[in-house]
Amino acid sequence: MSFVSLLWVLLLGSLLGLELIGKVPPTLHTPLMSGANAISGITMLAALTLIVKAEGNLPLLIIGSVSLGFALFNVVGGFFVTDRMLAMFSRKPSNKK
């Protein structure tokens, strides 16, 4: 893809991000931040690309693998912790006495 079209992608992605978060109740700020944070671990795709393209270059394989590990730590941990927080909110209505 040409650089210009990638810039368009960047621009539209940013606008989408600005639009998506309009009104968020304060209750959800922490989970939202944590969830968005997990999504930023999408760099795992870049790490994967690096490993696949490394073609037997050992240092590159190792760097890619470490990078993948960091990214997945971010992604998996982020989603789990967000789920843990949100589970508390959804549990409540059924818990009414």
Added chain:
Amino acid sequence: MNLPVTIKFVIDLLAVLLLALGIKGLSKVKSARDANRLAAFAMSLSVLGLLSYYLGTSGIAIQSWIWIIIGSILGSLVGAILAKKVPMTSMPETVALFNGCGGMSSLLVALGVAIFPISGGQENFDFFKSLINEVSISVSIFVGAITFTGSIVAMAKLQGWLSTPGWTQSKVRHFVNIVFAVASLIAFFDLINGNTSSIWLLVIVSSLLGIGVTLPIGGADMPVVISLLNSYSGIAAAAAGFVVDSQLLIVAGAMVGAAGLILTQVMCKGMNRSLVSVLFGGSLSAQSTTSSGSGEYTNITSCSVEECALTLEAANKVIIVPGYGLAVAQAQHTLREVTKKLEQNGIEVVYAIHPVAGRMPGHMNVLLAEADVPYEQLKEMDVVNPDFPATDVVLVLGANDVVNPQAKNDNSSPLYGMPVLDVQEARTVFVIKRGMSAGYSGIKNDLFDLPNTSMVFGDAKKVLNDLIGELKDLGVGEK
């Protein structure tokens, strides 16, 4: 387009759509949990898409598989374990840690690509060929390093492993940070000029810049910083997207970057701080000693737990104002027991949640939810503020700045203009506190001097436990 390319295109498109829906859904209580799972699903989909694309085109070597499996198993496992084990009170620092590692990942990708330019003429992968690649590599390293060190410092400060060193509150820090910034700029341009060796300079100086910028920031402003760093890690991901030429990465990174910025702004508003003053103003306490030191307390009334229990028993309506101190004392469950007793006696109990109660917006809701407090009893500031005049007793637990009337009355106060809970309007206010120390902001709280305020000194958990005992003696909650 051949088949693998088409498939990847469709999958990427679907993943972006689902991620956007996920972020959108996370902003509503009802849909939040499903939305989070949707986003997680979209992420795994994108991985499958990428892997199947490579399987269909160039193939994936066994060696690559091995390293993929090692990296992903280790990363996921540690992440999952940490996410399950960490106590809810330390949520902000956990998010900071995850965030820093995301930044580190982007940094490593760019570093790998820069040090080992891959020969062999694969499409899109002859790096350092064009200016764009060099720029995106540099940006990725720069932002990634700042995100990493900044997040780690933020985490360490929240955990209490690191305090704010004195020199960082003087003007020296601006000088130091400007030096770091200029040095990283030099390294940046040097790198773009094709001088690969300056990459290490860029890594080191931008890491130092991340530390230098985060270190002077006070604990109260940390959530804002974490949210900003979260936005940075999105930008770092987008930059890494340019490096490996992936639209999906760019879109997702840009979305997180932009969403993080908005969230940062919302948090700033809640604390009445501008982003600029958070980033460059140092911690509030340093300012307040010079600007408004509004003097000593003159009219402190302290009272025993027994008195507090008697007043509570006679009340019709009680509002609880929880703060971070409550969470630190792990007293949210004890508090729930107290309120249960009051409710059994027919007393109306409501929790007033300031937008920035806890250490992050929404943190307090999470903590109270953990203690089984019914959702309907949590009232946001704007909803609960008109109720205070009709309230008999307010219990302030570990909250300080968010109930400081100075924010409304004293325009010389650094807090002036911050939205606060009008607890002083209630008939009686009990403040449960360890001692007379100031809140995050380091500013005197005029509330404590008011005639209708009584201080109950002690650890929140112990006081609440005593309160349960006293209420029991009074026969409250036993029918």
